[in-house]
Amino acid sequence: MVHVPSATPRSRARGVRPARVTRPAVRAASAAALACLTGAALAAPAFPDQDVVCGFNAQREQQRLASAQQFAQPVVQQMMVNGALVWQAGGTQGRPTLRPGDLVVLKGRGFGAGTDIDFSKIMIGNSRVLETDLTMYEQKLDILSSANYETGKVRFQWPKDIVSWRDDEVAFRVPSHASKGPLKLQVQKRVGHLESLKKPGQPHKVIDAQRNRLTSGGDPNCDVVSVLSDEVKGIVPIDVAVDNPSFAQMVRLGRQVFWSYDYGLGVAHKFKNLDWEKIFAGKTTDPYTRQKANPYTAFGAIPAVRGQVPDEAIDDVFFDPYPQESPIPGFLLVDKQLTKGNTTNTGWVGYRNAESSHPLLGRGKWAGFNCASCHGYQISYQKGGSTITKVFPGLPNPLWTQRWTVLGDKLGETTATFSYIEGLEPGPSFDKAKKQVDKTPLLYLMPAGATEATLTRTAGEGSLYDNDYIYSPMTIPNVTNHLPIRRALSHTESYVGFEGSYVHAQEPEGAMGAMDPTSLKALTAYMSVLDQDDDDLRHIGMYRWLKSNQKLEQTGNAGTSEGAFVQQGWQAYPSVVAAVNRGKAVFGQACASCHTDQVGAHTNEKMIRLDEVGRFFAPTDFQYKQQSIRVTYLRNLYWVSSRGLLSDGHVRNLEDLVHPDRCNEHSAMYKQYYTLHAPVRPAPGTADQPTPAPDLNRKGDVFRVYKAKKKHLLDTTADARNRFVERHKYFVTVPWDQNHYYWDFQKMRREFGPEIGAPGPIGMPATPHPWCARSAGEVSDLVQYLLTL
Numbered sequence: 001m002v003h004v005p006s007a008t009p010r011s012r013a014r015g016v017r018p019a020r021v022t023r024p025a026v027r028a029a030s031a032a033a034l035a036c037l038t039g040a041a042l043a044a045p046a047f048p049d050q051d052v053v054c055g056f057n058a059q060r061e062q063q064r065l066a067s068a069q070q071f072a073q074p075v076v077q078q079m080m081v082n083g084a085l086v087w088q089a090g091g092t093q094g095r096p097t098l099r100p101g102d103l104v105v106l107k108g109r110g111f112g113a114g115t116d117i118d119f120s121k122i123m124i125g126n127s128r129v130l131e132t133d134l135t136m137y138e139q140k141l142d143i144l145s146s147a148n149y150e151t152g153k154v155r156f157q158w159p160k161d162i163v164s165w166r167d168d169e170v171a172f173r174v175p176s177h178a179s180k181g182p183l184k185l186q187v188q189k190r191v192g193h194l195e196s197l198k199k200p201g202q203p204h205k206v207i208d209a210q211r212n213r214l215t216s217g218g219d220p221n222c223d224v225v226s227v228l229s230d231e232v233k234g235i236v237p238i239d240v241a242v243d244n245p246s247f248a249q250m251v252r253l254g255r256q257v258f259w260s261y262d263y264g265l266g267v268a269h270k271f272k273n274l275d276w277e278k279i280f281a282g283k284t285t286d287p288y289t290r291q292k293a294n295p296y297t298a299f300g301a302i303p304a305v306r307g308q309v310p311d312e313a314i315d316d317v318f319f320d321p322y323p324q325e326s327p328i329p330g331f332l333l334v335d336k337q338l339t340k341g342n343t344t345n346t347g348w349v350g351y352r353n354a355e356s357s358h359p360l361l362g363r364g365k366w367a368g369f370n371c372a373s374c375h376g377y378q379i380s381y382q383k384g385g386s387t388i389t390k391v392f393p394g395l396p397n398p399l400w401t402q403r404w405t406v407l408g409d410k411l412g413e414t415t416a417t418f419s420y421i422e423g424l425e426p427g428p429s430f431d432k433a434k435k436q437v438d439k440t441p442l443l444y445l446m447p448a449g450a451t452e453a454t455l456t457r458t459a460g461e462g463s464l465y466d467n468d469y470i471y472s473p474m475t476i477p478n479v480t481n482h483l484p485i486r487r488a489l490s491h492t493e494s495y496v497g498f499e500g501s502y503v504h505a506q507e508p509e510g511a512m513g514a515m516d517p518t519s520l521k522a523l524t525a526y527m528s529v530l531d532q533d534d535d536d537l538r539h540i541g542m543y544r545w546l547k548s549n550q551k552l553e554q555t556g557n558a559g560t561s562e563g564a565f566v567q568q569g570w571q572a573y574p575s576v577v578a579a580v581n582r583g584k585a586v587f588g589q590a591c592a593s594c595h596t597d598q599v600g601a602h603t604n605e606k607m608i609r610l611d612e613v614g615r616f617f618a619p620t621d622f623q624y625k626q627q628s629i630r631v632t633y634l635r636n637l638y639w640v641s642s643r644g645l646l647s648d649g650h651v652r653n654l655e656d657l658v659h660p661d662r663c664n665e666h667s668a669m670y671k672q673y674y675t676l677h678a679p680v681r682p683a684p685g686t687a688d689q690p691t692p693a694p695d696l697n698r699k700g701d702v703f704r705v706y707k708a709k710k711k712h713l714l715d716t717t718a719d720a721r722n723r724f725v726e727r728h729k730y731f732v733t734v735p736w737d738q739n740h741y742y743w744d745f746q747k748m749r750r751e752f753g754p755e756i757g758a759p760g761p762i763g764m765p766a767t768p769h770p771w772c773a774r775s776a777g778e779v780s781d782l783v784q785y786l787l788t789l
Helices: 009-013 023-040 058-068 247-260 265-271 276-280 295-299 440-444 517-527 534-548 562-568 574-590 621-626 637-643 654-658 668-674 717-726 745-751 776-786
Strands: 075-081 084-088 103-109 121-124 134-142 147-158 162-165 169-173 183-187 190-193 226-228 317-319 341-345 351-358 362-369 376-383 386-393 422-425 435-438 607-609 628-630 704-706 731-734 737-743
Touching: 058 190, 134 517, 147 517, 226 607, 247 317, 247 517, 265 351, 265 362, 276 362, 341 362, 376 534, 376 562, 376 637, 435 717, 440 704, 440 717, 534 562, 534 637, 534 776, 574 776, 621 628, 637 654, 654 776
Parallel strands: none
Antiparallel strands: 075 084, 075 103, 103 169, 121 183, 134 147, 162 169, 190 226, 317 341, 341 351, 351 362, 376 386, 422 435, 607 628, 704 737, 731 737
């Protein structure tokens, strides 16, 4: 029986019509609509293939190499604002004030050839001056395959801020989301391009990330994946003030988008049979424990408590318009989708009900999730004499999992009701026939703090993110200081703004249409203030690390309390400062070649080829399409390590990450991380370093998933679950354990390549991220420095 939700009094008052059909009518309408779908729905056109449509711009590459031969130190001699001289080197003009839209001209030397030729950037405070026009295209939905695509019709634009760039003069407009200084300019050179792993000897070429979903032809604006210089040069920062009267209002709207908007996922999930109402009522069943699932322990949902989160996370928020125009059609596929509506609290942080129009059920409200569900970390700590509990926005939630996809009861079995989790599906090259699969094991045991978007898609359906049978968990990134980054999510430099015109590229999560510029600018403004708690986070993390490593004597008193330490800050303790300074020297020798810049992000944004950087799990869709992984930015590392380190989260702490034994194939640490062996029973988790439940897959231990056992002769669920795991070629069986499949890293690093079109194995390194400290004696001080970033 189909449940048709009624409209709330608030929705009636705001003109949202209630659901208009009775349950028998819904059943009849559903049959008619589905018949219409199968008979008349237009499938999405084919997406452009970068291996086919991309050419090589030899002239641009020659210009880049020529510019790289002239790498002078950039120097600003004068700054003009709207034609008036406001600052000059050695002058006494005072502190210039900038306002959004002001035309700023920097005069001097050594600025290079500009952002298309060089890899340059300008920051005002922690807001980047945009180098590329953002274009938001009309999006459509092939409802049969649930594939999102774009028509080429431009809905919105956000013009770039750079006006012109010469070696002696740079002109730009102050971004709408700027709020503070200083002004920084950084120059980095492109010194070549990556060679293709699929076509050895040829440059690897990629489509502009803004045009990936365009299916109507046109210029794909391809580029190579540039190799960047080790050296990064910048001007001496110029102290400026920013007068932005609209900033507080922008931040308010951005905060609402972050905490209150559902990104159109409520109706999308409902259409795919996901019942969030039942999940949050505790009425769904865990497929393995067969107990009722608790949202907090099952997938890291945090109860919404006033005072721990902004009021927008709890109060009703009415969006007019919604930040995105959903491509999902309305009732019976002819009604228009709602373009505005109310969002309400589900009782859980980052999960919001939103009014929308269901293609079969009519108008109602359904729950989806937003930024705060994944990018919110609940921390209790002491400061002075106070105990504070807060959900910090931007930090990755280390308990978030994809286990919500597999909760539910169906015909008496604890099998998922979410579409595409089970069903007929073709397999990879060695098992192409359509067979029944059940994705529950891999989704249920996905490492906490990570996601794998393609698993919830179907193989061969025609979307950009079909299930590819490449198991590639991707950690939830830290976004407390994300705006300096040009190569977001390991995309090329063509991706700009805060994740371009989309917040994420995966379908369906976040692919529900381009965000309008007002909302996107507001979200960008809010993202620029997420670093406001960084000092407290550093102090808390440093204290807890010192305490757990029996190093509190560095404070002069082994009994120093967290409240006192956080109130004073780590800089108040000379022995702590001395250890940090020693670690900074080690960092300069071991890490700085990649993790140094002039804007405080601690990355030069190099794209390192897969056969050089490696990975524990298989590379993600993003990574193998770029054939590389971007050097990550470093921030809040004590808290980031809670979800695991590196892009797949497999390293469990900073000490292991930098320890030379991890890079030594003969060491015990290497064998624990990277070879098949009987598992070590995991230690209990803590609030800061939670262990994924159930008692499997401790960070750093061998990774394994359940092998299903038949309950009776007619049980097809076990076969479907095992088949899905076995279609992932790097899960293997082992003689000492008949109850699990094991992830074979050594097999993956030896054989990975043909599945992404390479002519043979690409040759992964023996250690993912094969860069470690030179000696074990350097580890402690290096980690202590990293905790201050």
